[in-house]
Amino acid sequence: xxxxxxxxxxxxxxxxxxxxxxxxxxxxxxxxxxxxxxxxxxxxxxxxxxxxxxxxxxxxxxxxxxxxxxxxxxxxxxxxxxxxxxxxxxxxxxxxxxxxxxxxxxxxxxx
Amino acid sequence: xxxxxxxxxxxxxxxxxxxxxxxxxxxxxxxxxxxxxxxxxxxxxxxxxxxxxxxxxxxxxxxxxxxxxxxxxxxxxxxxxxxxxxxxxxxxxxxxxxxxxxxxxxxxxxxx
Numbered sequence: 001x002x003x004x005x006x007x008x009x010x011x012x013x014x015x016x017x018x019x020x021x022x023x024x025x026x027x028x029x030x031x032x033x034x035x036x037x038x039x040x041x042x043x044x045x046x047x048x049x050x051x052x053x054x055x056x057x058x059x060x061x062x063x064x065x066x067x068x069x070x071x072x073x074x075x076x077x078x079x080x081x082x083x084x085x086x087x088x089x090x091x092x093x094x095x096x097x098x099x100x101x102x103x104x105x106x107x108x109x110x111x
Numbered sequence: 112x113x114x115x116x117x118x119x120x121x122x123x124x125x126x127x128x129x130x131x132x133x134x135x136x137x138x139x140x141x142x143x144x145x146x147x148x149x150x151x152x153x154x155x156x157x158x159x160x161x162x163x164x165x166x167x168x169x170x171x172x173x174x175x176x177x178x179x180x181x182x183x184x185x186x187x188x189x190x191x192x193x194x195x196x197x198x199x200x201x202x203x204x205x206x207x208x209x210x211x212x213x214x215x216x217x218x219x220x221x222x223x
Contacts, residue, residue, distance in 0.1 A: 008151055023192050030211065043115075043214030044154070088153060098169070099212070101153035 002028050006089055006102030019076040019086050023089035023102045025068065030091040030100075033065050035074045038086045038104065047087070048074060079109045112136050117215035124222045125191040128144045132187040132218050134202030139214070143185040144169070145177065147198040148217075154201065160185055171184050192222045 013019055019023045021035075031052055036044035048063040050056045050072075056063045062075040073093075076083055089102040120131045136143065144159035157171030160179040174196060176188040185204075189196060199219050203212040 004153075006153070034210065041217070043203075043216055044212075045214065046211045049210050090154075098153075098159070100157065101155075103151050103153040 001026065002054055002103075003100050004089065004091060004102045007104050007105055010106040010108055012108040012110060013079060015079060015081060017079050017109075019083070019107060020077050020110075021071050021074040021076075021087050021089075021105050021107065023091075024070055025072070025091060025100075027091045027093070027100075028067070028070065031094065032092045033063070033072050034090045034099070035061075036088045038088060038092060040085075043090055075099045081111050082109065084109045112125050115202055115204055115213050115215035117200075117218050120216065121219045124189075124219070124220065126192060126194060126222060130189050132189075132200055132202075132220075134185045134187065134215060135183050136185075136202075136213070137203040138204060138206075138213065139182060140204035140206050141178070141182065143176070144203050144212070145185070145187045146201045146203065147171065147196075148201060149198050157187065157200075160189065185221065186222060189220075193203065194222045196220065197222045 004025045033050045035048040037047045038044040048051045050063045054068045055063045061079045064073040086104040088104040092100040115136045120161040141162045145157040146154040155171045160166045199217050201217050202215045205212045
């Protein structure tokens with residue numbers, strides 16, 4: 001069993017919908033949680049970062065961590081076609097240096 | 112400020128050939144790493160370095176060598192290419208205490 005599980009999709013939704021992307025993990029030592037966005041044929045770029053439990057909001061994006069359930073989520077409000085990309089979750093125990101990655105979910109926003 | 116650069120963008124090798132993937136960063140980051148990305152597998156860490164002269168193995172190091180003689184450069188060497196090494200390779204860098212890893216554009220490698 002992988003340490004981090006993420007549904008690869010693809011997830012296809014109409015423009016303007018609320019999108020929910022999720023990851024589950026097995027190692028309770030993880031404390032740092034990140035979401036990276038990767039456009040086709042590009043390198044990943046950091047979208048959201050959360051330490052420990054709780055919510056963090058940045059514009060249309062909200063990251064949520066539930067350590068008791070070992071479950072993290074990324075919500076995208078008012079989704080746009082430009083949000084079409086692969087979203088990867090990543091987490092680590094005590095630093096950013098050695099991240100454990102989910103497989104990535106491919107998101108398609110239909111105009 | 113170019114960020115993280117990788118060369119070449121594409122490469123086709125025959126089984127048994129060797130080659131070096133180049134990675135350079137101009138952000139004075141101490142930490143650099145190499146990942147491979149395969150469909151359905153996410154990013155897997157091959158090797159990483161916490162500073163010039165210091166390297167260590169990641170999750171999938173077999174068949175790859177690295178060295179770090181300068182802060183800026185972190186080349187990845189394939190010793191004897193195998194079809195299982197067909198993948199997209201990403202180099203990344205970050206600073207101590209930072210939580211953002213900056214990725215290069217990737218090298219798409221096919222081994223026939």
